[in-house]
Amino acid sequence: MPDGAPGGWRRIASSPAPILAAILASAIPILSIAHPPVLDYPNHLARIWLLSGKVNEPPLSAMYAADWSQASTNIAVDFVASSLARIMPIGALNLLLQLAMFLGPPVAAILLNRALCRTWHIWQAATLFLAWSTTAIAGFLNFQIGLAAALICAALLLPTGVAPARRMFALHLASAALLLLIHPFALLFYAALGSGLALGDRPAMPRSVRDLALPGRKVAVLALACIAPLAALFLFAPTPPGVHANGTSAILWSSPSKMIDPLRIGKALVSPILTYRAMTDILLFLPLAICLGWAVASRRVRFHGGLLIAGIALAALACIAPEEVGDASWIQRRLPPMAFLTFAAAIMPVQRQRVRADIIIAAVITATILLRIAWVERVWTDRQGDFAQLGEAAKRIPTGAAVIVVRLDWTGAAQFPLGRLIAGSPGAPIETGRHAIAPFAVQRGFFIPTHFTVPGQQPLSVRPAWRSRSVYVTSIPYASHLGTRNLKEPYVRNWRADFDYLLVINADMGELPARVISHVTPLTGQGFARLYRIRK
Incomplete structure (x- = not known):
């Protein structure tokens, strides 16, 4: 290494330029691909579009209504985004929301790490590997933005760590209230981050009760501040989250054998790095894991002790967490990205004399x-044909029509197109295109029964005349369910009488049942999406 090279390298490595370049590069797929194959995001975008004013335009005004009183959490993103949609094109807002959903959490983790290290370093760029996590590919818009907000709140409050208890309580309370409005898990993440920061960079084994006094006081203040808005929510909100339509709350646990299944645990823990093909994702992550392991072993990096403990606690909690709590699902997939982001924020580089490594x-x-x-x-580009076929089908649907959306059972298919399945989803892989029709329905002005309208979570409701033809939340029924009694999607029972058109997704994965084909007339589609007129 020539003289002066170490100093020159360190100046480059400690500047924000490499990190900014990595962030801009990570934005390329979002900015260049019109329709990313993600699960829930199109449904969220459609709801935001409706709330921005579309809900007041006929014929959609006869189908849906904005009801902000029925939502008590998960509403901050809807409120801000629908307000922005009134003053900017929906296409621009779409890009802004995607950037926040994918890049928000890793960029926020970088900012927290920068606040801790007080310098920029190359390991911060590695955090961007987490931009495409299972929850991001699942399109959990509010959850992803909530993670970013929790990290930013932790970074902003870091300099106030030695403030008086009353001031800290007020700051924590303000942050907790805001995060609860974004997503309940954002509040949980903030509590974990705050606890880790309260423990300090190098927490020592306490030798007496006095040693626990300062961190214990900080954690207690944080806990009280986080519990207060949560308690107020369940005490005073007219429709608190997690309450089903029948008025009962439910916690769904895995079976004991499933709880200790190492494959289930392993898949959950690595879900933050999984996108569309698990083996490819793991192979891509392997060089980072090897480099990090070597850097730790050679003492080129260390971890912030308190955040390391918080990350381990989140990972452990993911292994024993229930599958569902009330209306919240995918619990075992929501905790691992918190752990990974915490670990990423905890990385502290140690300066060495030799810089070659x-x-x-x-x-x-x-x-x-x-x-x-x-x-x-590459994956997103491959799937643009599916969205083109969906758009062609939507053009054939007249304004004001009622459209029932179903999917073909793909589980018996020998091969499934890359990008149509989420590799890290709980249980069997889940199709990414289930809700892709939602924005087209708003744009064209026709009814679908699958917009998210969960009481307590979304400020959108279906008007009484259409209520029997919809559900609060759905995974999209199979075509084989049409005409049957189905508790999750009861509207499939009278599909011929209640709907005008049948839209089939994953249509190239099989054929409609014969009893369905006899009642429909094909209109469009040879591939992913096929449209049929329902004969009365």
Whole structure:
């Protein structure tokens, strides 16, 4: 290494330029691909579009209504985004929301790490590998933005760690109230981050009760501030979250054998790195894991002790958490990204005299992130044909029509197109295109029964005349369910009488049942989406 090279390298490595370049590169798939194959996001975008004013325009005004009183949490994103949609094109808002959903959490983790380290470093760029996590591919818009908000709140409050208890309580309370309005799990994440920061960078084994006094006081103040808005929510909100339509709350646990299944636990813990094909994702992540392991072993990096403990606690909780709590599902997939982001925020580089190894690590991180971006770009590009077919089908649907959306059972197919399944979903892989029709329905002005309208969570409701033809939340029924009694989607029972058109997704994965074909007339589609007119 020539004289002066170490100093020059350190100036580059400690500048924000490499991090900014990595962030801009990570935005390329979002900015270049019109329709990313993600599960719930199109449904969220459609609801925001409706709330921005579309809900007041006929014929949608006869089908849906904005009811902000029925939502008590998960409403901050809807409120801000629907307000922005009134002053900016929906296409621009769509890009803004996608950037927040994918890049928000890792960028916020970088900012928290920057506040802790007081410098920029190449390991911060590695955090962007988490931009495409299972929950991001699942399109959990509010959850993802909530993670970012929790990290930002933790970073902003970091300098106030030595403030008086009353001031800290007020600051924590304000943050907790805001985060609860975004997503309940954002509040949980903030509590975990705050507890880790309260423990400090190098928490020592307490030798007496006095040693626990200061961190214990900080954690107690944080806990009280986080519990207060949560208690107020359940005491005073007219429709608190987690309450089903029948008025009962439910916690769904895995069976004992499933709870201790190492494959289930392993899949849950690695879900933050999984996108569309697990083996590809793991192979891409392997160089980062090897570099990090070597850097820790050679003492080139260490971890913030308190955040390390918080991350381990979140990972452990993910292993024993229930599958569902009330209306909240995918619990075992929501905790691991919190743990990974906490670990990423906890990385603290240790400066060494020799920089050759650091340059090699930087090269590996750069190559890995670029390969990850290229992989996502390729998958998203492959799936644009599906959205084109869906758009063609939507053009054939007249304004004011009632459309029932079903999917074909793909489980018996020998091969499934890349990008149509979420690799890290609980249980069997889940199709990404289930809710892709939702924005088209708002744009064209026709009814679908699958807009998210969960009381307590979404400020959108279906008007009484259409209520029997919809559900609060759905996974989209199979075509084989049409005409049967189905507790989750009861509207399938009278599908011929209540709906005008049948839209089939994953239509290239099989054929409609013969008893269904006899009652419909094909209109469009040879691939992913097929549209049929229902004969009365």
